[in-house]
Amino acid sequence: MGQLDGKIALVxxxxxxxxxxxxxxxxxxxAQVAIADIDGEAGENLAQGLHGRAVYCRLDVAIESxxxxxxxxxxxxxxxxxxLVNNAGxxxxxxxxxxxxxTWSRTLRVNTTGTFLGCRHAVAEMREGGGVILNISxxxxxxxxxxxxAYCASKAAILSLTESVALHCGExxxxxxxxxxxxxxxxxxxxxxxxxxxxxxxxxxxxxAAMQPIGRLGQPAEVASMAAYLASDQAxxxxxxxxNVDGGFRIRDR
Numbered sequence: 203m204g205q206l207d208g209k210i211a212l213v214x215x216x217x218x219x220x221x222x223x224x225x226x227x228x229x230x231x232x233a234q235v236a237i238a239d240i241d242g243e244a245g246e247n248l249a250q251g252l253h254g255r256a257v258y259c260r261l262d263v264a265i266e267s268x269x270x271x272x273x274x275x276x277x278x279x280x281x282x283x284x285x286l287v288n289n290a291g292x293x294x295x296x297x298x299x300x301x302x303x304x305t306w307s308r309t310l311r312v313n314t315t316g317t318f319l320g321c322r323h324a325v326a327e328m329r330e331g332g333g334v335i336l337n338i339s340x341x342x343x344x345x346x347x348x349x350x351x352a353y354c355a356s357k358a359a360i361l362s363l364t365e366s367v368a369l370h371c372g373e374x375x376x377x378x379x380x381x382x383x384x385x386x387x388x389x390x391x392x393x394x395x396x397x398x399x400x401x402x403x404x405x406x407x408x409x410x411a412a413m414q415p416i417g418r419l420g421q422p423a424e425v426a427s428m429a430a431y432l433a434s435d436q437a438x439x440x441x442x443x444x445x446n447v448d449g450g451f452r453i454r455d456r
Contacts (some may be wrong), residue, residue, distance in 0.1 A: 204232030205434040210281045212236040212272065214263050214320060215290030217244035219390035220338065223422030224287055224429045229255040231430050233285070236276045238263075263290045263316030269323045284333040285433045286324040288317040291338065291356075293392050297348050306352045313356035314363070321367045325378060332377030334433050337364045338425075341386045341448040357384075361444055368442030379441040381432050386448025389419040414449030 211228050215221040217239035228235050229252050238261035239245045245258035257279050261272040276283060291313045294305050317337050324335050342350060343357030364382040371378040387393070387410055400406035411418050425447050431437055432445065446452055 204230065205430060205436060206285075207232035209233040209284050209433065210235075210276070211285035211287060211433065212238050212259075212276055212283060213287040213289055214238045214261060214316070216287075217241045217248055217258075219392060220385060220388060220422045220425050221287075221289040222248060223426040224289060225256060226252070227423065227426035227430050228285075228433070231434070233433075234280045236272065236280060238272050239290070261290075263288075263320060264311045266319055269319050273323060273327060282331055283324065283327045284331065285336070286320055286333070287336045287338065287429060287433070288320040288360075289338040290316055292353075293350070293395075294352050295350055295395070296352065298351055301351050309352035310356045310359070313353070314359045317360050318363060321363065321380065325367065325371065325376065328378050329376050333379075334437075335364075335367060335378065335380040336429055336432055337380070337382045339364070339382045339384045339444070341384045341446060341451040344384060344444075344446075344452050345454075364444070365442045372441065379437070381437075381440060381443045381445065383425065383428060383432070384444060384446045384448060384452070385420060385425050386414055386446070386451035387419055388425060389421055393419075413454065414451050415454055416449035418449065420447060420449055 211233050213221050213225050216225045216237035225235050225237055235256045237245045237249055237258045240262050249256045249258045259272045259275045262268045294309045337360050339360040340357040342354045343361055346354040364380055367380040397406040400409050428447050
């Protein structure tokens, strides 16, 4: 018996990185999962390796019609949605001095508007049967950086959005919980650019590790473990919460 037996989840950005780890953990815990991603090849390959417990559906989170189509596919292939993980996102660099309006808009469109659309559709889908929404923010949404202005702002907005959705569901007696996860520096492909900027090799690894008081990078599976708990009935009294899986990144004093 897994802690997610009977759950039907959709994970955005589910074909790689943290999203892939969440998909794999949810399946291992008994859920059926729709892998929602713009990378069709990676999504299909992952689904095929999960022995009929997962399906792939194309979803660009910034396009509302894609949400409608993806949720129709999920209901037809797996059943009604009971858990949404808004994980898809992009990381962009730039300060107030050199970030273009195009970069700003694109970052917020994917990270923040994509999460907003997911929450809106999930609340509509789950208002009768109930369920869970989990928004993947970032410790950078709590501890900002001058060099990632658009990314930090987009992730900070997700935290307020999460609390607003949780309040709405509570105030309207909807059986839906909404929480946010804030990963720290997680060892995924998205770090490739950062590693290059830090000089690569052991120097880059040491500098990245030192950004967490715990002294190492996080692993996608560690984020997925907390996601599985928050999606489970064991977390039934948890809503509007922000949970950090960041090795202490938010509280570091240097």
